[in-house]
Amino acid sequence: MGRGREHERAAGPALVDREGILRDLSRHLAAAWASFDRPRSAEPEADAELIGRLGAGLPEEPGDAQAALGDAVHVLDASVSPSRPLFLAYVGSSGLEVGVLGSALSAAYDANLATAAGAADLVDRQAVRWVAQFVGFPLGEGTFTSGGQTSNLTALLAAREHALPGAREHGMADRRGAVYCSDEAHHSVVRAVEAAGLGRRWVRRLAIDEQRRMRVDALAEALARDRADRVTPVAVVATAGTTLTGAVDPLDAIADVCAEQDVWLHVDGAYGLPAAATATAGRHFHGLERADSATVDAHKWLGVQKSCSLILMRRSGPLRAAFGHEERYMLHEADVANPVDLTLEYTRPFRSLRLWLALRVHGAAQFRTWIERTLHNAALLADAVREHPRFELLHEPMLSTVCFRHVPAAMPADRIDAHNERLAHAMQRDGRIFLAPAVVDGQTCLRTCFVNYRTTPDAVPLVLDVAGELGDALSRDAR
Ligand SMILES: Cc1ncc(COP(=O)(O)O)c(C=O)c1O
Structure with missing residues (x-):
């Protein structure tokens, strides 16, 4: 049997255009980092055309590299990113810049x-x-x-x-x-x-x-x-x-x-x-x-x-x-x-490289300060909840997690759980604060976890401002 010519198909030029890749990378990283500095934490939804393309089958022929990269960036923009300063759901991270560099370098060498x-x-x-x-x-x-x-x-x-x-x-x-x-x-x-x-x-x-x-x-x-x-x-x-x-x-x-x-x-x-x-x-x-x-x-x-x-x-x-x-x-x-x-x-x-770089560049003292800041943020929020007439704190925070719930004045007790679940989702859609619902002792609540070093103490009051505003609106609509 003769050999076919399949092995001769050249890789698309986009694969080896290293200059272009470097330019694209610096442009898109700059945009990503700029977006982390904005307070908005929920992302716009992917548009219908992109969603359509994400249902397409395996491409057989080379595609336009810029179009593919554009879609990749659009996908990331339309996905939840814990690196945003007001992402307080689950247990997030900070996405340190030096870690991005470590990730890119370890991918390049691929040890x-x-x-x-x-x-x-x-x-x-x-x-x-x-x-x-x-x-x-x-x-x-x-x-x-x-x-x-x-x-x-x-x-x-x-x-x-x-x-x-x-x-x-x-x-x-x-x-x-x-x-x-x-x-x-x-x-x-x-x-x-x-x-x-x-x-x-x-x-x-x-x-x-x-x-x-x-x-x-x-x-x-x-x-x-x-x-x-x-x-x-x-x-x-x-x-x-x-x-x-x-x-x-x-x-x-x-x-x-x-x-x-x-x-x-x-x-x-x-x-x-x-x-x-x-x-x-x-x-x-x-x-x-x-x-x-x-x-x-x-x-x-x-x-x-x-x-x-x-x-x-x-x-x-x-x-x-x-x-x-x-x-x-x-x-x-x-x-x-x-x-x-x-x-x-x-x-x-080589997943340790980004952490090693971060520890070398920032030093242990900076990490302690950053972690202290997140603990301080949680204490600030817990204090604000305690003092607020329409919010209830469900536990004393030991670390940086605070679970609390909105209790509208005239709402019957048996509707508070469903109200808080709706409120958490409304906050996620609203986008100013990204937190998630949780259940503590059978009570549905809003859970915030401060691990992001980018969250500054002056942003903490926004949590109750937004929860109060949206919670009051939801309870008015439900009447
Ligand atoms: C206490 C604890 N253990 C284990 C895990 C699982 O960690 P990972 O998601 O990194 O696998 C989590 C995740 O949030 C956690 O909070």
Whole structure:
């Protein structure tokens, strides 16, 4: 059979027009950064023509590069961006400029951190050490992952191998292992338990106290019950900054129980752990240094782009015990740790570069100041809610999350939940403040989370101004 000529089709000129790419990049980045400085946080909707094009099939022939790039920018403009200063929904980020540069450079070089990648490995390890030092965690080893979900899973796989040696080899067989977390732990913990093959029914979701923190007596009781039933405790997952209200579980008291019972303590600090570095909130994290492992997301309160998370281990060894393999196609020098032996991922981007650059350029003191500012913003909002006759604060903020609700004067109690849900969506459409609805103790509310360094304290009053204006209008319409 003769060979075809398929291999001869030239790449379109747009692919190699590097000068053009640089010009386009600087133009579009300038526009993006200018838009971050505007207070508006909701984005205009994509126009009908673009939406039509987004339904089209796979193009066979080269297309117009400028048209494609124009659509890409339009898509981004019409998508929610947490980098805007008044994006207060979920747990956002700041999208630091230097992180954009790090992302572009790492994409250009496209290093693969699965293999011994040379100096990039050293940057990866230095950034892990810096973050551990910043939050006050005594590091044995650690690695970057794609997000808090993967970091939590990484920790649980290490804890499983520690508590139930041979689980990698034999699976769970007839063994039963439980994981303990508060009722307000992030769902990623449950998913990690499922993925680790322990089975979701072995997640012990424990009662919380009046500060919405794990109750240590409930933990001790659950551990005792499971021991009596011959269920092996695999790990206790304490949350340092719950997603719903920013509560930090009592780490030191939990560490006492874990030490007594010889159970692995993992701290899920995906959102909250950077606050351990601050004078204002640092005291909540006492006991962190006793944990076996900790998750921290750099793409949340450390301000860099998605996705960039870390799993930190107090000792050296559990990562290799959980993930090490002998590969015949990835030989490495005996005395050099192969990064792939320390993570769940194979091909792994150089995601640490943007964080490393940000820490080098801004320094730890600037990060502490920025995080303090977000804590201050949350305290300002909580004060304003307390003082306002038509708003109700649903919890005392420990970190930077504030849940509150609008309570119009004449509205019957059974309509307040639906009203607040409508209000949150109305605010998202309005665009001046982007927040999201949430439910605290069965009460639907407005949830704000201050992690964006661009949010200035003088913008905080706008939250209640807008919520009050739109909430009053909605309640008038509903009458
Ligand atoms: C406490 C906590 N843990 C884990 C996660 C999951 O992190 P990621 O979305 O980076 O996977 C989140 C996300 O908000 C979180 O708040």
